Amino acid sequence: MPDDAVQGAAAVEGATAVEGHPAVSRRVLIRYRVMAYTTAVLLIVLVFVGIPLQVWNHQSIVARVVGTIHGYLYLVYLLAAFDLTRKLGVRLGWMVLVLLAGTVPFCAFVAERKLTALYNRSAVPPLAAAAPL
């Protein structure tokens, strides 16, 4: 399976290089996945630990620290997500949903799964002649 994906990515790279656009390299996907998991976990900590503590226990330190970190890491998530969705050719509406997924608890996990599946599908060359190099 990873072999297929890598070979597919190479085929995409060759063809897009001709076209003058950067290829959808595996690095772009991995960068996005790391940021998706990071922001998703931080957001869950913020919403389900930090904010309850702030509201019911009047301890705002967790919410303040995690909220700030999430804010800036979300910015990095946005860059990674835009890079990947643009290179995969995701439609505008879906792109917006992927970007917003970083602000709703658990949604970033869903977006990450969908985009990884899309990446693996797009990486398999549909033309039989494109595979043997």
Add this chain to the structure above:
Amino acid sequence: MSSTARTGAVGAVTAGALPAPEPRRWTSRRALVLHAVLALWIPGCAVACWWQVTVALSGDALGWVYTVMWPCFAVFGTVVWWHLVHDDPDTVGARGLERLRREAATPTGDEPDPADALIARAEAQDAELAAYNAYLADLGRRAPAKTWRKK
């Protein structure tokens, strides 16, 4: 044979599909939507930034952290807007590549026509037919094709 021929075809299709920049890049429907979103996004970030300045000035130093963050979001929005206006959605990325591959997979005229084999077999059996076909081919080579443009 097919591998190199296909590769060549991909190159040809790609080269043909490449140049011609979108003439209505800034005024297409997609671009107008992007302009509208950016026109809301930048003031939104500015308002949020100013709100955090007031938070910071009222004594919460954390406000300064967010005061720096909101302009970053505004810059991000501008970068996204710029890229999306300049991308041709049909040729950029994996979706565009898929389209180019599909076009490359359709016959380009280089492949041998299966009818040629039938004609060759009929000519081999019938000398008169072969001679007549040769005569027609010769005529076709000598006389330029008549079209409405070439008078």
